[in-house]
Structure formats: C-alpha cells, structure tokens
Amino acid sequence: MPPAHPFDDDKLREECGVFGVVGVTDAANFVALGLHALQHRGQEAGGIVTHDAETGFNQARRMGLVRDNFTSADTMQILPGTIGIGHVRYSTAGSKGQTAIRDVQPFFGEFSMGGAAIAHNGNITNAMSLRRELIERGSIFQSSSDSECIIHLMARSMGRTIPDRMEEALRKVEGAFSIVAMTRTKLIGCRDPLGVRPLVLGKIGDGWALASETCALDIIGAEFVREIKPGEMVVITAEKGVESHFPFRPNRARFCIFEHVYFSRPDSILGGRSVYETRENIGRELAKEAPVDADLVCPVPDSGTPAAIGYSLQSGIPYAMGIIRNQYMGRTFIEPTEQIRNMGVRLKLNVNRALIKGKRVILVDDSVVRGTTSRKIKEMILDAGAAEVHFRIASPPTAWPCFYGVDTPQREKLLAATMSEEEMQTHLGVDSLKFISLDGLYRAVGEAKGRDKNAPAYCDACFSGEYPVAPSDMIEQGFQAKTAAE
Template sequence: MPPAHPFDTSYLRDSDDGDKLKEECGVFGVIGVADAANFVALGLHALQHRGQEAGGIVSHHPDAGFQSARRFGYVRDNFTSQDVMETLPGPLAIGHVRYSTSGNKGPTAIRDVQPFFGEFAMGGAAIAHNGNITNAEALRRELIERGSIFQSSSDSECIIHLMARSLQRNIPERMEDALRRVEGAFSVVAMTRTKLIGVRDPLGVRPLVLGKVGDGWALSSETCALDIIGAEFVREIEPGEMVVITSKGLESHFPFRRQASRFCIFEHVYFSRPDSILGGRSVYETRENIGRELAKESPVEADLVCPVPDSGTPAAIGFSLESGIPYAMGIIRNQYMGRTFIEPTEQIRNMGVRLKLNVNRALIEGKRVILVDDSVVRGTTSRKIKEMILDAGAKEVHFRIASPPTAWPCFYGVDTPQREKLLAATMSEDEMREHLAVDSLKFISLDGLYRAVGETKGRDKSCPQYCDACFSGEYPVTPADQISHGFEMKPAAE
C-alpha cells in the first residue's frame, strides 16, 4: 500500500528506524536583514536533521503584513523556488522544521505545521516551538472549557491560546505569562511586527543560540545553522532567559525562577549536528571522546572498527584512536535515500535497512568487526545490520554503543516508543546480546558519558548536570499528562 502522501516515509520509519530516536524540531529566526525569509530557509536547511516531515516560514513586511508558507517535506523542495520565497517578504521572519512528537501525523496534519500565528488586540504574533509540553492535555481541556477553539492537535498551540487569554499589556509579556503555565521543555522563537523573541525553559532542556548577521540578529536551535548564513555565533540563550530583539538592539531578562540547568545529554550523543557547538564544546570532539571512553570501558580484540553511519562515525573514530584497532568504512550509506522512489510494496518494506545501508564486503570478509552505533532502542535495526555483516563474511560481530541503555521514554520533545518497546526496559545487557545474537554488546556507562561531555567526576547522583531521563528514569519535570494515562515513574529507591 503506497504512503498516503508523497512525503510520508512512515513505512520506512517503522521498519528501518526502530533503533533511532526521532528528534523533536528545529527553530530559526532572523531580524534586520533584507529578505529575511531567505536566510530562514537556509537556516532551516541546516537544521533539517532535527525535523524532516514538514516545515514552515512566517515573515513580516511593513506593507504586506504577515505572510506564511507551510509545506510537507524537505526544505530544499519547498523553500528554494523564487515563486514561494517572493510571497515571504520583509526584514523579519521565523521558521520551523518538524518531526511530530505530539499531534497527528500524515497528510491531514498541515494544520499542525508551525510556526503558529495568532492575531491579538495589539497585533499579530507567530511562534515556533521546539520541545514538548508535559501538561498540554490539562491545559487544552481548561482552555476549551473556557471557550478556546483549537485549530491543530499540537501541544504548541496551547501557548498561543494562553497568550490570547493573558491580560498583560504587550506580546512579550503575554508570552511570559503563558509560558509560566507551561510544564516540560521549550525553546521558542517568536515574532511580532517589529520584534524577534527567543525563550528557553528554566531547565534549558532544549538548545537555542544567538548570532549576529550583518546589522541584524539570528536565533537558532544550533550553531551550524548560523554558519550557513554567515552569522557570527554570539552566545547560547541561557536557561530561563528571554531575549527581545528590535531595530534598537537586544534586551534580555529572566522571567522564570532560576534553576540548575538540565540540558538534554542526548544532544551531545546524537541529535545535534557534529559541526555544531554545545556548551562551548565541539559536538564532534565530544562524540570522539565518547568513543574513547567506550574503548577504555569495553575493550575487545578485533580487526576493524566500523561506524553505523552516519551518527556512529565520530564515536567509532574515537574508539579506533584509543584502541589502536584500524577504522574502516565497513558500511556505506546511500546518501540519496529520502522520498519514496518506488512503490513501497511488501517486498520493498522487507528490504528495510538495505535501502539505506550496504556492507563493504571486501573490507568485512573474514574480519572480527566492532560496530559502533549511537544507541539501541528497539533492536530491530541492530539485528538487521548484524545479519548483513555476517552475510558479508565477518568472523565476529561486536557492538559498542555510544550511549547508555535507553530504558525510559523521553517526554520533552523526542519521539520515543512506549517503555515496554524499549529493549533495555525489559532485558539486561547480556539478554540484549543474546537477543541481537552478537559476539559481544557493551554500552558506555552513564558516568563514562558524563566524563566524555566534560564532567570529569562523572555523574553526580545528587545533582546531575544534564537531563538523562531516557537512561536513568529520573525526570526533571514530572510528565503529568503521561502519568494521567498510566505511566509509572521509576520508584525512588530503584
């Protein structure tokens, strides 16, 4: 059965990507440049890895007012034509790339594609949100009972309705008022007719950075998107900070109670692009350090270290450098695997991983191979890759995983399977090795991961520096909606 929409690759997601957590979203905004939407389109292109289902741009021009375009699919296919970009004039624009972590999926969900727009008494405002609101269902029920009419199924729309009901004087103050009601994780880029606004939640779970482009400013989920538009990286927006940028300059304040940062540690492991900077550290170098730590913790005799491309590559390089075992591209990725290029028949679906990855048989045959991957979620892809390696004639297959076992779902903007579908939630490391039928399987320890990201003493159990709930089960913000649906938190003594 073909996908319902030409950009719907869910049939691949279900079969091929069972071992990959899906990133939440990417946000980008620019003020003070001619044709700001063109800069935003470039920034979104650089953030495409954070969301590949759909994207949108809203711009404002003093004469044309607010204009928007929302599309399914890749940025390159939707926001590069002159016909589209000419409909988005003005010196101020924001954009969003989406992978749905809440709300509907598929062709009926164009209403869920951000940025969202609202018309208020003091003028219009658009908002793009990266993260997840953990009390969205409760807020939605309350707002509907008070007369709000929702246009989407996205949790992010709650922010617009809360702003509409606020009694504050201007839009930034209304946004503050709204976000004080919100629980969970949020990095927000918003705009009015004259202002570009950026906000991070008090724990700073999701990233947001500030850049300078000519006489203008840019806000982005990652520094790699600043690079593509030639912007200078200025600094990260701090946890709990709101910046309001106008033609007069930038104002910063902290409307929320200050708390210790709990930045998502999986950004270092997988989500962010390796050419981005997080916390003053190169993501690439951090991932190489993860590989080195993994080699120290879990050495094994072998002939080759091979990454599972592309996310396992820096860690595999680090493992090779630390262990002295040669690095090799034993698996080659098909870089052009994007949209459906043939009808997804049952035969094609069964090909699964082979549509994306192919084993370099000449290197693998007769070798003891260490495969380095970023994570194991459900184990389906890992099993298929192992079978491909053995089919190519490998003598042994050893998995080394550049993150601790993923045993708990994320509720802060990452699309995670239910806990019972996570391999590490129901199996020990030895049981997972038997399930995957590999010669050995080792994950980096949580302490080792903390050392790799710069915490030399490892993870301080009393006060972790990151959100590591997907590994530890210790959630910095209570997932109220999930608990109301029966989710059981980790017992305090476990």
C-alpha cells in the same frame, strides 16, 4: 507521510528545529537557509512567517523538506519582510507519528496590540490539562499541537505587550521549550528554566539571528554570539539590539544529554564544546570501558562515525568504512513489492564485503532503541563473511521514554526496558554487546567525576528514568514514573 528513511525505525526521532532573523533584507531567504541546516531535527514539514510594512504578516507552511518547498522564487516572493521565523517538524509521540498541515508551525495569532507568530521546539508536559481548561473557557483549537496552548494562553493574558503576554503564558507551561517568536518589529527567543532544548544567538551584519544550533548560523554567515541561557527571554529589534529578561524562578540547568550523543549536528557547538569532539570523546571512553580484541572498528553510518573514530584512536584498532550508506535513499522511495520491503535496511546500507570478510568487526552505533535495525546490520555483516561481530554503543541503554520533545516508543517497546545487557546480546545474536556507562558518558561531555547522583548536570531521563519535570499528562494516563527508591 513516511519517515525520512522508511526502513530506519530504530532511532529516536529528532524533535524540531527553530530559526529566526531580524534586521536583514529578504528575511525569508535567511530563514529557509537556516531551516535547511536544521533539517536533521525534523523532516516531515516546515513553515515560515515574515512581516513586511506593506503586506503585513505572511506565511507559508508546507509538508516535506525545505529544499522541496522553500527554494522557488514563487514561494519566496509571498514572504517579503526584514523579520521572519521558521520551524521544521517531526511529529512527537503525542501525535502518533503523523503530521497534518494544521499542525505545521509557526502558529500565528492576532492580539489587541497586533499579530504574533511563534515556533516551539520541545514538549509541554501539561498540555492536555491546559488544553482542557482552555476549551472549557471557550478557546477553539485549530491543531493537535501542544504548542498552540501557548497562543491561547497569550490571548487570555492581560499583559500590555506581546513579550509580557508570552512571559505570563510560559509561566503556566511545564516541560521543555525553546521558542522563537515575532511581532511586527520584535524577534523573541526563550528557553525553559532547565534549558532542556538548545537555542543560540547570532549576529549577521546589522541584524540578529536565533537558531536551535550553531550550524544554522554558519550557513547564513552569522557570527555566533552566545547561547540563550536557561530561563532567559531575549527581545531583539533592529534598532535597540538585544534586551534580556529572566521571567522564571531560577533553577539548576538540565540540558538534554542526548543532544550531545545524537540529535545535534556534529559541526555544531553545544555548551562551548564541539559536538564532533564530544562524540569522539564518547568513543574513547567506550574503548576504555569495553575493550575487545578485533581487527576493525566500523561505524554504523552516519551517526556512529565520530564515536567509532574515537574508539579506534583509543584502542589502536584500525578504523574502516565497513558499511556504506546509500546517500540517495530518500523519503519518496516507493515499496512496490513484498520482496523489496523484505530487503529492509539493505536499501539504505550495504556492507563493504572485501573489507569485512574474515575480520573480527567492532560495530559502533549511537544507540539501540528497538533493536530491529541492529539485528539486520549484524546479519548483513555475517553474510559478508565477518568472523565475529561486536557491538559497542555510544550511549547507555535507552530504557525510558522522553516527554520533552522526542518521539520515543512506548516503554515496553524499548529493548533495554525489558532486557538486561546479556539478554540483549543474545537477542541481537552478536559475540559481545557493551554500552557506555552513564558515568562514562558524563565524563565524555566534560564532567570529570562522572554523574552526580544528587545533582546531575544534564537531563538523562531516557537512560536513568529520573525526570527533571514530572510528565504530569502521562502520569494522569497511567504512566509509572521511576520512584526515588528505584
């Protein structure tokens, strides 16, 4: 299945989104709405599991978008119940960019004390070794997903309850995980001890909701209560409400800083901060660090927009929509000829020629990964008659792959892994190129003194190469992690 935007291969792919509710009528409808709000986190496939007293567990897993699969009355009628969880997926690096229906979550397992379903956002960095061990002991895997390891570990646990079994299973797991799970009556949420991926708690009437982001609570009219803490497990029932446990050894939190830069929706709240305001602050910091004389500040739509606004406000250079995005460029676009394929990014973006002609333009984007799209956009701007093109990037150079649930190219395919900033400027053919510094990014997200090199407040491995959890499976395959001396 093609990516959501066939010509946009120069972005880090969103990882996954999870959502769950308990104590509401027609839970599946709430889950579908929540997943729709989280669609930016995964567009390849989605699934919903519910439980009803009469029909038991019910599930539907589909390839494609939520709006195309979970809006018909026929589909929603097979998902009755007052409790349900769901998942939207984009396949991560380990799956080689392809999703099969067998890999679509939530996964379901039947245990001695009853059934349970689980949906996972993140990546298990020791999944290969766990999988080998489980297969040697007789487990039979139905998918290629690392998340299925959790179900098998739960099956081998001797815990008396499903939450007990989940705790035991997750203690054997390394990496990043935000999980929503369900039994017949319980909604369960859990974050890894570092809290790399987000998970929030909401209240809707007499019921409760768990979601990857607050924007998914907004769409169902739920009240945001709080974030699930790093290393916390919550067990929620309609009768007793929220029970909190901390099954893991305490650790210093390392939330993914790229959630602030790109992954999360700008209308979400992370760590008590508006994502939109944080991105605007990033633009302001970028303008302080990398000023340039120009006539217009233009975002690369849509992810560069808040940072471009911040850059404009800080610099005093007018903001303008110099590039217009075709909002109807969908995943089903067919490429009938080589000529159309060569049009590339022009099928998605078009330059506002009357605005650009003769102007010195600052283009603000959230990141540069391979650099392919950046070169095409630069060519479009120059073809439209721009006098100068200056790139300003609202994140530091992405020089290291992510192993915590983000589909990142191999390191040698990351432009910043093989080129200096000056070499990248020459490669892209722009008049200037500047990235925000890592300290500047930290200041923008609220760390006034910048990054503490001895105790960074975030996971920034994609920029620094310092992995808070060793990517043991990848190291086993020969990946050279950064040493302390570097």
